[in-house]
Each structure stands twice: as structure tokens, then as C-alpha cells.
Amino acid sequence: MTHLPKLRVGIVGAGIMGRGHAEVLAAHPDAEITAVARRALDAAPQAAVYPGYRELLDSGTVDAVSITTPDHLHADVMVAAAEAGVHILVEKPFTTTVEDADRSVAAIRQAGVTAMCLFNHRWVPAYAQAKQQMELVGEPVVGYARKDDTIYVPTEMIGWADQTTCAWFLSSHDIDLVTWLYDDHVVEVYATARHGKLRGMGIDTPDAMQIQARFSRGAVATFESAWIYPNTFPTMVDSYITVAGESGVIQLDRQKENIQLATEKSYSYPRNMLQRVVHGIPAGAYRDAIHHFVDCARTGAEPLVSVESSRHVTAVLAAAHESARTGRPVPCL
Template structure:
């Protein structure tokens, strides 16, 4: 059996709760190196996984035996680390948002093409069973023509999740570049593109800093339009102080789909004729579950390497989802509807 040698760059909460445990659970991967600028933090995981400890990612990437890396750093480092890793012949799984600009995203895609290695962006919402089921129902025509949607992703903020709490890089513009829209909104732009099966062409947005001490957005609401004319709203927020909201509702000609809107039934289909079908497909992964549910991301990434098949969320896919977010920011700044090229 082939065993891939994995390095994890950035040892914060997403690495601790998602990437490392999920690699460790697979028989086909071995974490051989970890890296963090806080040496003590890296040391903890080095001991836990019997991995070599680094504080400089450039030094780590010089190791020719490493097959693949997870990039779990602050957003501004996603592109430079991913590009160098690809140039050094490593497959790359990069956290979202993939980059802080179109130029960076394009450079990442080019690096993947030139290296012949896989580049996957860690958008886990595509692997949620209710979302997969909804995509199938829409594609099959079961819902008829889709008219509109509303989707939200909000919780109390990264200070309850990040390894650095209220002092987290998430609140620092020079490191994060973008706040709730980059942390949560980009997940939903990716999900909606996937479930609806088409691209967004226009966005109007209000992006505000209203609940946190920091210089990035924490509350955003967008109105989006697809190429076929489906319109809807996307809300992303760090100001939902009680239960996390990760719901999506899709309104169609023959019925309504409620995704992750009910604590028991992860998908509820309400049909025009009065019929209601409730599905228990397993819940969505949340920050509160302590990583108890697998995201599906690591398994898919590893499988794409071992089978030499393109990952579901390639660099190009990550770029399209990022473009929606960048256009939303532009809309908020200019107070204009922005066309998404």
C-alpha cells in the first residue's frame, strides 16, 4: 500500500481539529512534518504525530521526500506557500479563501499546471450529504425551475475557535485581508455554485464591520444573480451570538429544499402538492462538534492523488468562488451592482 508523506504548514485550530486528525485516521497517509512560526505550538504536534518540527516553511519544502502539504496559515500566506510547494513538487491542499487577489489565485493555478501536481482548495461544504443530495435533485429536474435561494453562514466569531482567541490573525487586515466574507462567505459562494450547477454573474453587497474590534468585515449580506436568472441572498457573519447558522433554502417551481435548517433532518423537501419528505443524512460539520464529523476534504484530496484524478475543488473552482467574494467587496465599496467576469 502506498503511504503518502504529509506536511502540515500552520498549526492553528483548522490544522488541529480537521487536517491532522483526518490524515492520522487514514492508512494511506503519514504526517512527517509540521510547521508553525510559534515553535512551541509546532512542537506539540511534532510529538503527537512523531513528525519533524519546523518554524520556516521554506526549509520544510526543501525535503524531497514530502509528497503533499496542507496549507493552514493566515490567508495572506496561502498563495506564496502553495506556489512554492507546487514548484518543489508537492501536491497542495490549501485552506480557503485560496488567495487574497485574482492575481495570486491565477499564479497558484499556473504553478499547479506547470508542476503537474494537484491543487485543491478546502471547501468542505460540497461534501455534506444534504448538499450533495440537493445538487442531484436540482440537476435531475425534481425541483423544476429554480427561482431563488437564501443562504447563511454565521456564528459568534473566530475568537471562540482560533488558537489565538481575540488576538487572532482573523481580525488583522494585513494577515486576513478579509473577514467574515472570506472566512464564511466564500464557503457559501462555493456551495451555491455547486448546488445550483451554474455561475454567478452579478452581485450587490453590503459589507460592514459592526460587532468586532478589528479592521475587517464581520457582517455581510449579498444579493446574487446566476447566468440563468436565479436570484437570492447570501449572509456571512461573525455576529450570530447564539447557535451557528449554516442553512440554505432553495425555492423552485415544484417545491422548496431546506438544507441544514432543522436539527434532526438535514434536508427537508416541501413539494407544491403538499407532500413533505424529511431526510436524516447526518449533520454538517461545525466548530462546536470538536471535529467529531469528518469534513470529507482530506479523504478526497488523498484519493485524488492516489488515483491521479482531478480533485472536486481545483484551483480553478476555488478561483471562481473567490471571484464572487472579491466582486462583493467591490460592490460594497462602490455602492454599485458588480458584474462578475
Template sequence: MRRPVERETIRVGVIGAGFGASVHVPALRRVPGVTVAAICGAHAGRIRDVAAELEIPASFSDYRELFESGAIDAVTIATPPHLHHPVALAACEAGLHVLCEKPMARSVAEARDMLRMAREAGVCHAVAHQMRHDPARHRLKELLDDGFIGRLHSVSVMVYRSALADPTRRTSGWLTDAASAGGVLSAIGSHYIDALRWWFGDIHWVAGAVSTAIPERAISGREGLLPVDADDNTAFVVRFSNGALGSVHISYTSAVDIGEEIIATGSDGVLIIQDNGRLFGARRGERIQNLLPAYVPGSGDRSGPARHIRAFSILVGEWILAMRTGAEASPSFDDGAKVQEVLDAVSRSQQLSRWIDLSGNKWPV
């Protein structure tokens, strides 16, 4: 076990003026015994304005200066994904506890390097798969652990969103750049892969593909429609360690925003999550019924930033508790690296036109 953090108030720095400012900061402020001591962004003028607006005492435009300042004990990283690896390594070298946004890295090699460094530095590490704390997903986990569906036979994830359907709607540059870990597979698929692993265990085989349905888009800060190479659609199949199958189909160019549906069926029952956090299910021989109470605290936060802030605050609370007790946080960098293995495997499967073995039975992964 690590040495527990004994400081009465843990000082956290946030790196990122976008999602970091809009979600990380308010979520951190919901957690007792935590103060947001600093915020860091690429543009000095803008980050000073953000700090003033959010009443954060210090601002930095260079994360290395923040880490050397002695102003923080821990850091959350909400930069574009291609910066996660260097920022996380620098934080570990500075002895700071780290919570990194998803996708954890651009490749499994980077993710494993981050995990190795965090372990060697003895810091508390976590990945921001906060959707584990969405009420419906959390309740589904409880029901699975109670044996509601018995032995898993099959699970499917279907997501149809219209967020990227309009090519003239300006999009963040990294999201459309494959080299920056942009694309629907990494940005959205990573959450579903983490959920599937959390619910059903390790994934041993993967086959899939990605596509770019809209090859030109308006990019924030640039003029006209520009070529993009990151995927906006993906579909893949997984086989879990117990032999059960799972399928994931994500489209962010749907003409109509239909939402998500997750169906898990097993030897004894079925569980269904539908859009806006609704959960249904039935045991063998029973009728489908609503499995969430009429009122779940926080369940009204079912969309937009409020949904993420609520879930992220619970995740941060567990990360802080792990710091104070010396325990391991969850989801950890180890979980993030396992998710990255699956992300990389989808791309390799498309390149090689075959299943990718992640079991480690034939060769280390």
C-alpha cells in the same frame, strides 16, 4: 492527465499548528494509504511540542525547509490566508501536491497565480471546501441533480451566529484584519459561495456590502480592546448563469446563536437546510418532509471539530484518489479562484455602488 502517484503510502506534511493540528491531522489519519510525515508552524518550540503530542515524526518552523527536506509528497496549508499564496507557490515549485485552506487567497489575482503555478507544475491541487461533504449539503446536491426542485427560481442563505458578538472574547489576529483576508465574508462566506456554485452553477452577477458592527475587539496575544477593520457582517445578492437569483446574509454578531437556514425553490419543489444538518423538502403539491434518513453514518458529527474532521477526511480521500489516478481533484484551485472572484466582487460592488459583472461577456474577469 498528470502522472499518477505510485507510492504505496503518500507522505503528507501539514502547515499550521492550529486548525491544521486539530482538524487536518486527524482527518488525514482516517484516510488509508496516507501518513502525516511532518508538521510545520511559525514557532519552533511550540511546533515541536505539537509534533510530540500528535506523534508526528518531524517538525519544521520554516515551510521552505520542509519542502526541501524530501520528507513529504504532498502538503495541506492551514496558515492564515495572507500566507496561502507564497506557501502554495513554493509547494508547487517543489513539485508537491497541494490542498489549501479557504479562503484560497487575499485576492483573485493571487488565486489565479496559484492556479497557474499548480497547472504549470503538474501537481494535484485542491481547496478545503470540505462542507460539500456535510451530509445534508451532499444529499441536497444529489436531489438537485435528480431534478427534485426542477429549474431553480431562487435560493437564500441566512446565517446568524454569536461567535463575534462579545468584543472582549479574544479572537485570532488575522480574522480581524482585512489585509490578511480576515472577516466573515472571506472566512465564512467562501464556504457558502462554493456551495452555491456547486449546487447551481456559475455566478454571473454580484451586488453586496460588508460592515464592521463591532470596531474594537480583544485580540489574542495583545492587551486591551484594539481597532479592527475586518467585516463581521455581510449581505449580497447573486444572479446565476441561468438567471436565477440568490441572496446571502451572514451575521456573526447576533446576540443569540440562531444558526443557518438555506432555502432553494424551483419550478417543481423546494429544499431546506436548517441548523445542525437537517434537510427538508417537498415536491409541488406535497407536504414538507424530512429528507435525510433516520440514521446517516457520521451525521451525528454535526457541530464543532468532529463535523469538520469527518467532512475534511472525505475531501482528503478524494484528493488522494486524484493523486493516485492522475485525475483532477474537486474542489480545485479553479473552483477556489471562482469563489475568490465573487468575494472580490462583493467588495467592488460596495466601493462602486453597483452590480459587478462576472460573466465575461463584457470583459474578461
């Protein structure tokens, strides 16, 4: 049996998600973090630090890159990595323009590298089980997906909220998930956006968006995103999905799978499905998705999340933002 070498990974983006990727990869027995861009990460003290992603790629010390830069900065890194023959794991959303998505997909397929957008919700056990049960629900008819954050996220957690929107940041997960559950693609969207609270705080981004999507086989779905919940809400994210078909319905409420914690200061549902540490070891859907990418990059297998499906999520969201701007339905191309 041939022993495959460890996957040498470079991390581009040392913010919250970069630290999350580093913690998972540092604990993976078949991966090692050999390089990081711009600044060191505590989880990878041995990694060489390069001033930027181009220097990292030129170093010849990585087989793959983990791209955790802000939403709008993914494409240039992906194209450069593909041209360097380096495998690609990129945070969601894939890109924030269709043009960037198309050039990224073209570069990836031209180079023949393994690439995956980290739509980690496909590894949440309840969502994966829902996919297996879809045949019992029958032909999809209508769906609703809500993902709303507390105001902590755009005002404190990330410093680039004015470079993205709640829909790019949140609904990208749900659009990937529902299109996967439906086994279909969106052909037209109508969307509305509400501005006010965040603009009043000096952050020029919508408070909330709703997207009405029509799928090719006739099903419809609503995607809701907002990030102005008060910080007293018991979870940082309020996440819920329902899918109704001709023969049944599936409902998924992530809060119901969390533990409840009450202290003298607050009442909360600590997060545990996406990211958690069990006996000192990273666990959860986030970890499982990254491990899947490492396995695919080492073996040449095609990832569960294709770059083409991730490009479609970008196309849906680009059409939604155009619809919100014009007040008209927009085809998804």
C-alpha cells in the same frame, strides 16, 4: 494489483485548522504526517519540524502539503508547493485576491500536481443529497444562504480577524455550495457591509455582509454572513440554505441534524456533521473531504472541488468587497 505507497504529508499552519487536519491525517491508513512548519503538533509527534514552509518543501520528505495558514497567506505556499511538485490541500478560501488565485491556479496546472480547496460542505450528507435532487427542483430561480458566527470567532478563536472578513471566512463555503448546486457561475454581485461593534472592540473588520449574486442563466442568490451573534447562541455557527427552482424547493437547516444538550449552565446543539469523533475515530464531512484529497493525490484522480471553481469563489468575493466599498454592482470576472 499495484500497492500505492502512503502519502507523505507536511502541514503548514499549526493553528486550529492545522490541528484538525493533523488529527484526520494521523488516523488515515494511507497517509503519514512527515513534516510540520514552525511548531510541533500533538497528533504528529514523529514529524520533523521546520522553521518555515520553504524549508519543509526543500526537505524532500513530503508528497503533499496541507495549508492551514490564515486566509490571506495561502497563495505563496501554494505556488511554492506546486513548483516543488508537491500536491496541495488548502483551507478555504482558496485565496483572498483574484491575482493570488490566478497565479496559484497557473502554478498548479503548470506543475500538474493534484490540488483541492477544502470546501468540505460538499461532503455533508444533506448537501450531497441536495445535489442529487436538484433535477427534481428544476431550473434554479432563487437561493438564500446564511452563515453567521458567534462573536467568539473573531474575538477569541482567531487572532487575525482584521486580516479577513466574515464573508471570506464564512460565505466562501456557501458560494461554493450554491454554485455547485446551481451548476452555474456568478456574473455580477451587489454587496453591502456593516461596521460598528467589532471596530469598537479594536478589530477592523465588518460585523456583517450581504451579497446579492446574479448567475449566468438568470438565477439569483443572497449570501449572508455575520460574526457578532452573542456567545449564548446554542451553536457557534448558524447555517441555513434554501434553493428554489421552477419545479420545487430544497431547504437545509444544519441545526436540525444536531443533538440537543441541556445542562445547568447552558442549552446547546453540539456540532456533529463536519467534525466529530466516533468511538475514537475522526468522522464527518471534514474527514471525508480530506480522505477524498488523499485518494486523489495517491491515484491522480481529479478532485471533486476543482481549483478553477475555487478561483471563481474568490472572484465572487473580491467583487462583493469592491461593491461594498463603492456602493455599486460589480461584474464577477
